[in-house]
Each structure stands twice: as C-alpha cells, then as structure tokens.
Amino acid sequence: xxxxxxxxxxxxxxxxxxxxxxxxxxxxxxxxxxxHDRSPAxxxxxxxxxxxxxxxxxxxxxPPDMAQRLxxxxxxxxxxxxxxxxxxxxxxxxxxxIATALADGDTPDAHDLATLEREIHAARANARLRAQDGVLAxxxxxxxxxxxxxxxxAVSAEHLLRxxxxxxxxxxxxxxxQRLFLETTKNGSRRYCSTRGCGNRERVRRFRERATASS
Numbered sequence: 510x511x512x513x514x515x516x517x518x519x520x521x522x523x524x525x526x527x528x529x530x531x532x533x534x535x536x537x538x539x540x541x542x543x544x545h546d547r548s549p550a551x552x553x554x555x556x557x558x559x560x561x562x563x564x565x566x567x568x569x570x571x572p573p574d575m576a577q578r579l580x581x582x583x584x585x586x587x588x589x590x591x592x593x594x595x596x597x598x599x600x601x602x603x604x605x606x607i608a609t610a611l612a613d614g615d616t617p618d619a620h621d622l623a624t625l626e627r628e629i630h631a632a633r634a635n636a637r638l639r640a641q642d643g644v645l646a647x648x649x650x651x652x653x654x655x656x657x658x659x660x661x662x663a664v665s666a667e668h669l670l671r672x673x674x675x676x677x678x679x680x681x682x683x684x685x686x687q688r689l690f691l692e693t694t695k696n697g698s699r700r701y702c703s704t705r706g707c708g709n710r711e712r713v714r715r716f717r718e719r720a721t722a723s724s
Contacts, residue, residue, distance in 0.1 A: 530702045532691030535666035537568060539605045540688045554597055558583050558590035561597050565658045578653040586655065593655045600628050600659060604666055608689055611670065612678045629667050632660035683707025
C-alpha cells in the first residue's frame with residue numbers, strides 16, 4: 510500500500526516533499542519545526558518569508574518560475590510578506606494541534622478549526638475550474654499572490670482531515686520528536702517518522718540502556 514495520500518487533481522498542487530516522512534503535504538508542512546510546545550531547535554520557516562518560500566520551493570508547493578515571481582514581490586512588499594509568514598506559522602501550529610487531537614480521539618479546538626477554515630476559504634477563493642486532459646480540474650490563479658504558498662497546504666489539510674485517512678495519523682515514538690506521519694504499513698508497525706533518524710537513535714538508546722543495566 511502506498512504511503513502517500515491521493516490528492517485532488519489540481520494544477521499547482523504540490524508533490525510530496527523529498528523525504529516523504531509525513532505522507533501528505535500538510536503533514537510535511539507541520540514537520541517543518543522540531544518542537545511545537547517549547548522553544549524549537551530548528552524551524553524551516555524561520556525567520557522570514559524567504560524561508561517559507563524556500564521550503565515551499567523545495568517541497569514543490571510552487572514551481573520555480575512562480576517562486577521567482579513571489580520572491581520579487583516579497584521584496585517589494587516586505588510587510589505583506591511578513592504577515593503571510595505569520596499566517597503560515599499560525600496554520601502550521603493549528604494543523605499540529607488539530608491532527609494530534611484527532612489522533613488522540615479528542616475534539617480539536619474551535620480556534621484552531623477557524624484558523625484552518627479561513628485558509629481553506631482563501632485557497633478555494635483563488636481556484637478556478639479548467640479543462641485538463643479531457644476533464645475538469647481545479648487550478649489556482651496564476652497571479653503571484655504572496656499567500657498562494659498556503660493554498661496547497663490548506664487544501665491538502667482539508668482533503669486529509671476530512672477523509673478516513675485522518676485516523677492513520679500518528680506521532681513519532683522517538684524521544685522528544687513531535688513529527689507526524691500517516692501509518693499505512695500493512696501490519697501497522699510503523700512507529701517512527703524515519704527509520705534512519707529517530708528509529709535508529711531509539712535502537713542505539715535502548716542498546717546502551719541494556720548494556721548499562723547488565724554491567
């Protein structure tokens with residue numbers, strides 16, 4: 510079974526990020542920071558819009574030519590760009606809390622749902638139906654709006670969190686790791702965001718604990 514969620518056919522919709530840890534664009538976006546409830550050691554979106562743009566370009570949320578247009582516009586409108594980055598961080602944290610609440614069987618906070626809802630409405634307001642390969646498909650406007658970086662993330666979140674796939678969201682079992690991912694293995698055995706990262710570190714930690722206990 511594929512570890513990737515099928516997304517709506519939509520021009521400019523992002524491909525999965527290279528490492529594919531999250532299994533969906535919105536979860537990869539949530540995973541751009543290593544801690545949500547304390548001072549993070551790293552944050553891919555820090556400190557400004559250019560960092561948000563760099564991540565979205567790497568994640569193929571926007572094509573390179575659009576990234577160049579957005580970079581130029583951000584230079585002309587730094588205040589607007591800074592506000593978009595604030596919205597991006599607010600969306601990321603709301604998504605984290607919503608996803609973890611659902612994973613824990615809890616009800617997401619109304620404020621977080623409202624944050625996501627606003628971004629979904631913004632994305633849908635900038636999408637138009639176009640003919641694509643003999644069928645109709647949603648496509649985002651070609652205008653270099655600075656907040657267009659958030660549109661594919663919001664649509665990805667809407668698609669995932671309103672589907673049965675939301676029940677597959679898991680938190681990494683690694684010590685101090687707060688990354689999220691979709692559990693899609695046949696036997697439900699995946700516990701870590703990355704077997705080479707957190708999985709390997711946990712194996713090393715347990716080995717050392719056993720060696721210490723037996724010495």
